[in-house]
Amino acid sequence: MKYVYPAIFTPDGNGYSVEVPDLPGCFTCGDSLADAIDMARDAISMWLCDAEDKSEPIPLPSNIKDIPHAANSFVNLIDVDTDFYRKENDNRAVKKTLTIPSWLNAKAEKANINFSQVLQAALKEHLGIQDRP
Structure with a gap:
C-alpha cells in the first residue's frame, strides 16, 4: 500500500528530530535533512507494516496545513510504500x-562449504549488491 503522512522536522543541534503526529509513538531523527527524511520514511513504513500485520486500523493522514508545530520546525509530507518496504527488508x-555436478558437490562438502552462504555471496557480486550496514 502507498501512503503519505505529514511529519514535523525540528532542528536539534545534531541534525533533525522527526515526529509523525498521526501515528502514535512514531518518532525518529537524522544527522542531516536528507537522513531525517530517509529515517522518517523507514519509521513510518515500520509503523504501518506492523499495523497491517496486526489488522489494526490505519489512521488517516492529517492535512499538512492543520499540523501545529513550533516556529523553528517545519512540516513535510513523507511518502511510503509498504509493499516495497517489505520486499527491501524481508530477510526470510x-x-x-x-543442480551442480556431483564431483563439485563432493569437493565442496569435503571442504565444509556453506552452500547458501557461497550462493548468496556470488549472487550479490553478480548483481552488484553490497551488504547492508
Missing part, C-alpha cells in the same frame, strides 16, 4: 533447488 530464507 527462501529455499531454492539447484
Whole structure:
C-alpha cells in the first residue's frame, strides 16, 4: 500500500528530530535533512507494516496545513510504500533447488562449504549488491 503522512522536522543541534503526529509513538531523527527524511520514511513504513500485520486500523493522514508545530520546525509530507518496504527488508530464507555436478558437490562438502552462504555471496557480486550496514 502507498501512503503519505505529514511529519514535523525540528532542528536539534545534531541534525533533525522527526515526529509523525498521526501515528502514535512514531518518532525518529537524522544527522542531516536528507537522513531525517530517509529515517522518517523507514519509521513510518515500520509503523504501518506492523499495523497491517496486526489488522489494526490505519489512521488517516492529517492535512499538512492543520499540523501545529513550533516556529523553528517545519512540516513535510513523507511518502511510503509498504509493499516495497517489505520486499527491501524481508530477510526470510527462501529455499531454492539447484543442480551442480556431483564431483563439485563432493569437493565442496569435503571442504565444509556453506552452500547458501557461497550462493548468496556470488549472487550479490553478480548483481552488484553490497551488504547492508
